[in-house]
Amino acid sequence: MIASVIKKPYLNTYAVALLLLLSLIYLLSLSSPYFDSSFNSFSTGNSIWSVKRFIEWRPCDWWIRGHLNALPEESNGYIRVDCYGGLNQMRRDLCDGVGIARLLNATLVLPKFEVAAYWNESSGFADVFDVDYFIGKMNGFIKVVKELPPEIASKEPVHVDCSKRKGQFDYIESILPSLLEHHYISITPAMSQRRDRYPRYAKAALCQACYSALRLTKFLEDKGSELLQAIPKPFLSLHLRFEPDMVAYSQCEYQGLSLASMQSIDAARGDRKPWTGEAARVWRGRGKCPLTPNETAFILQSLSIPLDTNIYLAAGDGLMEVEGLTSVYTNVFTKSSLLTNHDFKSMHGNTKAALDYHVSINSDSYMATYFGNMDKMVAAMRAYKGLFKTLFLSRRHFADFTSKGLKGKELMGALWKAHSDEFAMGIGSALPDCFCEFRL
Numbered sequence: 001m002i003a004s005v006i007k008k009p010y011l012n013t014y015a016v017a018l019l020l021l022l023s024l025i026y027l028l029s030l031s032s033p034y035f036d037s038s039f040n041s042f043s044t045g046n047s048i049w050s051v052k053r054f055i056e057w058r059p060c061d062w063w064i065r066g067h068l069n070a071l072p073e074e075s076n077g078y079i080r081v082d083c084y085g086g087l088n089q090m091r092r093d094l095c096d097g098v099g100i101a102r103l104l105n106a107t108l109v110l111p112k113f114e115v116a117a118y119w120n121e122s123s124g125f126a127d128v129f130d131v132d133y134f135i136g137k138m139n140g141f142i143k144v145v146k147e148l149p150p151e152i153a154s155k156e157p158v159h160v161d162c163s164k165r166k167g168q169f170d171y172i173e174s175i176l177p178s179l180l181e182h183h184y185i186s187i188t189p190a191m192s193q194r195r196d197r198y199p200r201y202a203k204a205a206l207c208q209a210c211y212s213a214l215r216l217t218k219f220l221e222d223k224g225s226e227l228l229q230a231i232p233k234p235f236l237s238l239h240l241r242f243e244p245d246m247v248a249y250s251q252c253e254y255q256g257l258s259l260a261s262m263q264s265i266d267a268a269r270g271d272r273k274p275w276t277g278e279a280a281r282v283w284r285g286r287g288k289c290p291l292t293p294n295e296t297a298f299i300l301q302s303l304s305i306p307l308d309t310n311i312y313l314a315a316g317d318g319l320m321e322v323e324g325l326t327s328v329y330t331n332v333f334t335k336s337s338l339l340t341n342h343d344f345k346s347m348h349g350n351t352k353a354a355l356d357y358h359v360s361i362n363s364d365s366y367m368a369t370y371f372g373n374m375d376k377m378v379a380a381m382r383a384y385k386g387l388f389k390t391l392f393l394s395r396r397h398f399a400d401f402t403s404k405g406l407k408g409k410e411l412m413g414a415l416w417k418a419h420s421d422e423f424a425m426g427i428g429s430a431l432p433d434c435f436c437e438f439r440l
């Protein structure tokens with residue numbers, strides 16, 4: 001009884017002091033740009049990168065410690081992951097495939113990379129990535145073999161078609177029986193798998209394969225380093241996607257493009273007609289339309305990226321309307337301007353993709369106008385390396401604000417606020433399941 005009477009005034013003093021302290025912090029926060037990410041930087045000239053971050057993505061603990069789980073004594077068989085498409089798509093499938101192989105307690109055979117169509121060579125995984133490094137880094141996460149045991153070495157694996165499985169299928173139910181029957185199978189992972197059922201050790205193998213164990217071959221890394229050295233520092237790597245096939249695929253229409261651009265888009269459209277009227281507005285509002293170089297330049301200015309910034313254009317050869325960017329940002333560098341003509345001409349699509357990747361995971365900052373396979377891979381690798389100046393420009397916000405009639409300074413202010421809020425909270429660069437939020 002007495003104790004509570006004595007304690008009460010103490011509590012009140014505490015409460016008052018706490019309240020005062022909180023109000024003080026609040027008042028300070030109003031006057032400090034670092035507390036308020038909506039603070040408009042035009043007056044100070046600070047770029048988006050100076051906004052204080054509250055959230056950072058870092059490799060999850062269970063991944064980093066994944067090798068501490070004992071591997072199964074007995075392997076259920078051998079799995080080869082067959083990868084097709086562009087470099088970053090193949091890599092995504094490889095990551096998934098390693099997770100599946102571990103889930104099934106299988107031994108991994110070196111993956112097959114179907115790069116011939118792009119490289120005009122019969123090259124495979126070993127021509128893109130450093131095999132010994134991969135095997136070394138996967139130690140403890142999954143068993144990898146270079147050579148098969150003699151009794152199956154002469155056979156091609158039985159291909160198990162995952163894309164034919166229905167809905168959210170389960171690999172243990174539907175693929176394990178084939179593995180046990182044939183001992184050696186090949187798979188191309190399907191997107192519809194039930195990843196929620198993965199045990200952590202399988203996810204850890206996926207993460208390790210994808211972000212820790214892949215290093216470009218010495219040849220590609222040397223080429224990448226040459227390119228990197230030629231770019232003036234510091235620099236922003238900008239992944240700009242405004243190629244005819246991209247635009248055609250998006251089914252969006254644009255005003256004010258050059259005749260040449262419109263013709264190449266039409267040629268790429270096929271029977272994919274662009275949306276019109278209300279449907280087009282809704283589509284654009286959902287962020288489905290690629291940003292033009294002109295729009296990209298406008299957003300960069302809104303984010304107070306100085307006009308003299310060195311920009312490396314990580315983009316395909318067919319980029320259209322690039323003057324929309326280069327007329328505003330004049331220090332723009334491309335592969336073709338930096339590589340010798342001979343090197344550039346002799347390179348195929350995936351080699352160039354590998355160079356863009358290498359430059360983008362080593363640049364001071366990275367921005368993407370799209371959230372594709374390359375962007376997801378680069379953002380994750382940058383987070384893995386502790387490089388946090390990574391941002392996805394928001395097509396959705398841009399469409400939303402312009403459809404509301406915002407223009408000029410007002411539009412810039414709205415774009416600044418939207419992007420800086422997301423940058424501060426780590427939103428939008430939503431990384432794959434391998435990274436965990438860390439509060440700063």
Ligand SMILES: *[C@@H]1O[C@H](CO)[C@@H](O)[C@H](O)[C@H]1NC(C)=O
Pocket residue numbers: 070071072073076103104105172176
């Ligand atoms: C894989 O091995 C672990 C034990 O190491 C076991 O718990 C699990 O059921 C096995 N899974 C399959 C698909 O064989």
Ligand SMILES: *[C@@H]1O[C@H](CO)[C@@H](O)[C@H](O)[C@H]1NC(C)=O
Pocket residue numbers: 120
């Ligand atoms: C691809 O290789 C073939 C045979 O070596 C060659 O004739 C052809 O010119 C090459 N194509 C390209 C685009 O390099």
Ligand SMILES: *[C@@H]1O[C@H](CO)[C@@H](O)[C@H](O)[C@H]1NC(C)=O
Pocket residue numbers: 256294295297298323324325327328
């Ligand atoms: C973008 O295009 C618009 C309309 O054609 C033009 O007024 C504006 O100056 C361009 N902006 C940039 C940054 O090039």
